[in-house]
Amino acid sequence: MMKILVPIKQVIDANVRPRVKADGTGVDLSNVKLSINPFCEIAVEEALRLKEKGKASEIVIVSIGPAKAQEAVRSAYSMGADRGIFVETDQRVEPLAVAKLLKAIIDQEQPSLVILGKQAIDDDSNQTGQMLAGLTNWPQATFASKVEVDAGKVDVTREVDGGLQTLSLTLPAIVTTDLRLNNPRYPTLPNIMKAKKKAIDVKKPEDFGVDITPRLKVLKVTEPPARKPGIKVASAEDLVKDLKSVGAL
Template identity: 70%
Template sequence: MKVLVPVKRVIDANLKPRVKADGSGIDLTNTKMSMNPFDEIAVEEALRLKEAGTASEIVLVSIGPAQAQETIRTGLAMGADRGILVQADGPVEPLAVAKILKAVAEQEAPGLVVLGKQAIDDDCNQTGQMLAALLGWPQGTFASKIEIAGGRIKVTREVDGGLQVVDLAMPAVVTTDLRLNQPRYASLPNIMKAKKKPIDMKTAADFGVDTRPRLEVIETKEPPKRQAGVKVASVADLVDKLKNEAGVL
């Protein structure tokens, strides 16, 4: 079974984004970029499926600038087999991403698509669901456990009320949550091997997808700074402040 894993290039999760002086967006000048953490989890889960003998090939696909090759190489160094980069300059909205992934999936014919539930830059949490709808495949979102047997996949989902288990026919789309696994570090030998693994270069036009944004960002602002707290001498003082100052009681 082939597994397709979309990965996204985002600002490193350990960095604090800087807003441009004119408020037009995030300043990416000299900013470290990395693979979206949720997508790292998706790559790790695909690798575990391959190690268990369930998957035979892992194909990574990324949509973004030429520098996204580095993101694909990271996944290849973890153990994926090959990559596909669909070059696109500027932001690509989730629906356009889903349309491109649909075309890639139709060409590659995977038995499973595994991707992060959301990207940490826009937090849209839409691409996986849109992709499943476009393909007409069943979906298991927010997966914290995956089991494959008999041509079906059982996905344990994290929902507001606890855990939900869904049993899906394959091919299917699965989006990963944080508790699914702990991604591995790439070893030095695998990093060297990754340099020789193939990455196919494509464009959105190759798939007939229009990536022009449908949304316009009017303004980007820093979140308000948290106000300093105060100490109270007693429970009575706390209740008084909550009632008369904070207005929450």
């Protein structure tokens, strides 16, 4: 029976429209609903399904961020995760630093499989899983739409431009999840109440000897330009005429 490690991130809820700070230094997080990143939630669900099939014995959640982000770990608890590790820091943590912290935790926990979201919806980096695979020298399969574990291997179906591709990886391995992998469950009220009392192992980056100093500098954050309104045409002929006038045909 294997241990599954699931890194997760807390982000602005997918149903909330982000607001940029007036000084353009970043996104305003004050009084905003925060939730588990949707791709991370899919990763938690997939780990739970593998455990329910008897393929895993323990699911360990890992998250990094300010103290309030511990709520993401509790949300994973309410879904059914067994144990949680939280690396507390108020600094902005870039994908490479996240990967280095996860590598240190993997060295301690020795999981057979790491499942994480392909990207976070706040920065859309899509880098952490690939960097982690490079640091661990483990095989990886990204953008998973189907995951099957059996006899020391994991078969991952992923969507590519030409259709579907299936990779067979020898464990230990790293898998990043895509939207079509599953539909995460809704936590039950009893599990939500139990999750509030469950212990979280809180650490600091220095406990793992990892320097998380940002290598990138954010110059300015701006909202995308407002979309210009379209026009209505009376006929197909008018449409062709308008397209020609703007050089689209």
